[in-house]
Amino acid sequence: MAPTQSALELRGLTKRFDRPAVDRLDLTVRTGEFYALLGPNGAGKTTTLRMVAGLLRPDAGSVSVTGIDALSDPVAAKQVTAWVSDEPMIYDKLTPLEYLEFVAGLWAIEPSFAEASARELLVSLGLEANMHERCEGFSKGMRQKVALAGALVHDPRLIILDEPLTGLDAVSARHVKGLLGERVRGGCTVIMTTHILEVAERMADRIGVISSGKLVAEGTLAELRQQNGRGDTSLEDMFIALVDHEAAAA
Amino acid sequence: MTTAALSWFARHEIRLAWREWLAMMTGGRRGRRRAMIVGLLVFGVLLHIPAYAVIGRYATLHAPLDKQTLIVVTATILLAWALMLSQAIESVTRVFYARADLDLIMSSPVALTRVFSIRLASIALSVTAMAMLLATPFVDVLMFGGGLRWLAVYGVVIAIGLSAAAIAIAVTILLFRTIGPQRTRLVAQIVAAVIGAGFVIALQIAAILSYGTLSRFAVLTSDATAAFAPGPDSMLWWPARAAFGDGEALSLLLATGLLLLGVVMASLSAGFADTAARASAGTASARRASRARSFRTGSRQQALRRKELVLLGRDPWLLSQSLMQLLYLVPPAVLLWRSFSDSSIGIVLITPVIVMAAGQLAGGLGWLTISGEDAPDLVRTSPLPPSSLIRAKIEVVLLVIGALFAPLVLALMFASPEQAAVTAAGVAVAAASATAIQLWFRVQARRSQFRRRQTSSRLATFAEAFSSIGWAATSALALSIPHAALVSGLMTAAILAATWKLSPQRD
Numbered sequence: 012m013a014p015t016q017s018a019l020e021l022r023g024l025t026k027r028f029d030r031p032a033v034d035r036l037d038l039t040v041r042t043g044e045f046y047a048l049l050g051p052n053g054a055g056k057t058t059t060l061r062m063v064a065g066l067l068r069p070d071a072g073s074v075s076v077t078g079i080d081a082l083s084d085p086v087a088a089k090q091v092t093a094w095v096s097d098e099p100m101i102y103d104k105l106t107p108l109e110y111l112e113f114v115a116g117l118w119a120i121e122p123s124f125a126e127a128s129a130r131e132l133l134v135s136l137g138l139e140a141n142m143h144e145r146c147e148g149f150s151k152g153m154r155q156k157v158a159l160a161g162a163l164v165h166d167p168r169l170i171i172l173d174e175p176l177t178g179l180d181a182v183s184a185r186h187v188k189g190l191l192g193e194r195v196r197g198g199c200t201v202i203m204t205t206h207i208l209e210v211a212e213r214m215a216d217r218i219g220v221i222s223s224g225k226l227v228a229e230g231t232l233a234e235l236r237q238q239n240g241r242g243d244t245s246l247e248d249m250f251i252a253l254v255d256h257e258a259a260a261a
Numbered sequence: 262m263t264t265a266a267l268s269w270f271a272r273h274e275i276r277l278a279w280r281e282w283l284a285m286m287t288g289g290r291r292g293r294r295r296a297m298i299v300g301l302l303v304f305g306v307l308l309h310i311p312a313y314a315v316i317g318r319y320a321t322l323h324a325p326l327d328k329q330t331l332i333v334v335t336a337t338i339l340l341a342w343a344l345m346l347s348q349a350i351e352s353v354t355r356v357f358y359a360r361a362d363l364d365l366i367m368s369s370p371v372a373l374t375r376v377f378s379i380r381l382a383s384i385a386l387s388v389t390a391m392a393m394l395l396a397t398p399f400v401d402v403l404m405f406g407g408g409l410r411w412l413a414v415y416g417v418v419i420a421i422g423l424s425a426a427a428i429a430i431a432v433t434i435l436l437f438r439t440i441g442p443q444r445t446r447l448v449a450q451i452v453a454a455v456i457g458a459g460f461v462i463a464l465q466i467a468a469i470l471s472y473g474t475l476s477r478f479a480v481l482t483s484d485a486t487a488a489f490a491p492g493p494d495s496m497l498w499w500p501a502r503a504a505f506g507d508g509e510a511l512s513l514l515l516a517t518g519l520l521l522l523g524v525v526m527a528s529l530s531a532g533f534a535d536t537a538a539r540a541s542a543g544t545a546s547a548r549r550a551s552r553a554r555s556f557r558t559g560s561r562q563q564a565l566r567r568k569e570l571v572l573l574g575r576d577p578w579l580l581s582q583s584l585m586q587l588l589y590l591v592p593p594a595v596l597l598w599r600s601f602s603d604s605s606i607g608i609v610l611i612t613p614v615i616v617m618a619a620g621q622l623a624g625g626l627g628w629l630t631i632s633g634e635d636a637p638d639l640v641r642t643s644p645l646p647p648s649s650l651i652r653a654k655i656e657v658v659l660l661v662i663g664a665l666f667a668p669l670v671l672a673l674m675f676a677s678p679e680q681a682a683v684t685a686a687g688v689a690v691a692a693a694s695a696t697a698i699q700l701w702f703r704v705q706a707r708r709s710q711f712r713r714r715q716t717s718s719r720l721a722t723f724a725e726a727f728s729s730i731g732w733a734a735t736s737a738l739a740l741s742i743p744h745a746a747l748v749s750g751l752m753t754a755a756i757l758a759a760t761w762k763l764s765p766q767r768d
Contacts, residue, residue: 065641086644086645086646094642102636103709109571112557112564114643116564116565116567117639119560119561122557129556
């Protein structure tokens with residue numbers, strides 16, 4: 012595999028349902044970058060990420076994950092990718108540790124390494140006391156943390172997160188943000204959708220704003236401010252202005 | 262709470278019960294209502310045929326009844342009561358665990374005792390209404406042949422419905438208080454399954470042990486049972502006498518049912534609120550720990566198979582259903598054991614029973630492993646080709662079926678190697694067919710939706726039933742009339758082929 016600067020490259024990505032959900036989208040996320048994908052409800056964020064994760068087949072376009080063509084070799088692309096949705100999907104009848112063992116098994120991670128990593132993750136997410144309890148009685152926040160640990164246990168190069176902070180309390184959210192920050196510093200790439208603009212403002216290296224399936228703005232916070240001609244405006248104000256402008260143009 | 266408010270709550274409860282039933286029948290799709298009504302009407306009309314075959318000859322019977330008739334009628338009513346009790350236990354458990362309105366009701370300014378009394382009464386009403394609906398074709402047949410006096414059967418149905426609901430409520434609340442909310446859910450499911458099947462199975466075992474036949478009527482109509490039964494004035498015959506139009510017996514039976522339900526409601530509705538609260542809190546707080554051990558080595562497929570096996574082992578539905586399937590296998594197993602000593606030809610009957618059970622169980626297992634995936638995104642984003650994922654899941658179904666049925670086939674080998682070979686082939690084909698149907702009609706669902714799996718595709722449900730019956734018949738015929746087995750096998754294969762043709766298109 013040739014070395015690449017991009018962890019993710021989307022070219023002309025298109026998906027239609029009854030109307031275009033993602034419309035000839037071009038997007039590049041660099042290796043080791045924390046990328047926040049923002050947009051109003053129904054803008055096409057989740058559809059885009061589901062196509063990247065291999066959960067949806069695009070109608071047209073290409074998806075390259077760390078240089079691997081994800082459409083022609085999905086298994087290789089999935090080996091280096093992790094996906095966490097806003098609705099944590101875990102097995103009620105498994106314990107967090109059993110769940111992570113299953114995930115490690117699916118990604119063929121060496122068991123002793125996986126076990127050490129799993130225990131470390133559960134401790135850092137505040138689930139140490141619950142690691143041998145079945146997940147059936149867990150709160151949504153706890154379930155989300157288990158799902159997140161599952162995404163990290165196989166040491167992915169690209170982590171795709173769709174609203175990962177939904178349902179988390181302030182302390183848990185801080186744990187998760189800390190863990191993601193650590194991974195990015197270790198060279199991992201994170202692409203995340205969120206409606207909590209403050210998180211994007213604080214954590215993201217670059218921000219992309221998507222509306223009606225198209226990328227309408229992209230850059231660092233400073234670049235976005237420059238593009239919008241407002242030096243001191245908040246991300247929230249810029250986001251609303253961008254989305255309103257696109258809605259009016261449509 | 263005023264009387265008007267109470268009657269409003271009663272209407273609310275009946276509406277909820279009606280909508281739950283409707284959702285179960287239509288799979289929650291409005292467009293299916295008309296088809297469901299037509300289907301139910303057709304089913305109701307068709308049910309008159311077996312009803313006539315079973316009960317038609319009794320329509321002209323009049324009281325006083327001889328002892329053997331009293332025994333057969335009483336046993337039939339007892340069987341209906343056991344089935345109603347089984348359904349009532351399930352309904353009560355569902356009210357505790359599945360209704361999302363307990364918090365709302367308990368935080369509202371109403372007298373909980375009264376509200377829960379209404380809820381208990383509505384359970385009794387829904388159980389009785391369902392039983393009356395199912396009894397209608399039988400009553401029609403009896404009235405057609407014997408006149409309006411048979412309307413008394415509805416009275417018996419109401420009386421036994423009330424008593425079954427009362428016992429179910431008492432049993433479930435007792436289970437809550439003795440073993441706690443977490444275990445009650447599992448135990449109640451098992452109790453419901455065992456009660457439903459237990460009565461018939463016990464009669465069959467008695468028949469085999471005494472007469473070497475699977476027919477339960479052999480015991481009921483025997484001289485030994487008649488000699489053991491009490492005299493004609495016994496309370497035991499009230500239900501039978503009531504069904505034959507004895508007004509006094511019917512009044513006493515109805516009064517007993519009402520009294521029983523009244524006593525249960527009066528004594529337990531106050532505690533019902535507390536029990537309901539513990540049930541809803543219990544599901545959130547009581548967490549079960551599992552034994553800690555090191556991560557295991559193995560391939561990706563092995564990891565998937567291991568996960569499926571662990572989940573199947575921890576599935577309460579599966580435990581209760583497997584127990585029921587195994588219970589159904591007890592009579593043929595007893596027959597097998599007897600045949601060693603007297604080479605009875607009845608042993609041939611074992612093969613279709615085993616094949617049928619294997620097909621049915623494989624259908625359930627197939628749904629749980631193939632469609633009932635609680636973490637679909639995780640599995641689909643894992644680095645495994647979809648074909649490997651499906652193969653691993655199918656392997657689990659066949660592995661479990663093999664493990665459950667291999668001992669029976671092995672035991673059969675000692676009695677008849679030829680029959681063992683036919684049975685093994687039948688089990689394999691029936692299990693493979695049921696799994697294939699689940700594969701063709703797979704839909705993404707949570708494992709907890711298992712109860713409603715039939716509503717997602719009626720075609721798949723019927724195909725699964727016909728396939729199991731077809732392969733069971735083919736196996737039985739292979740042992741007795743091989744040429745007919747070929748025809749039966751081809752017909753079953755044709756059903757499967759047609760099912761495959763009609764299954765949804767897949768990517």
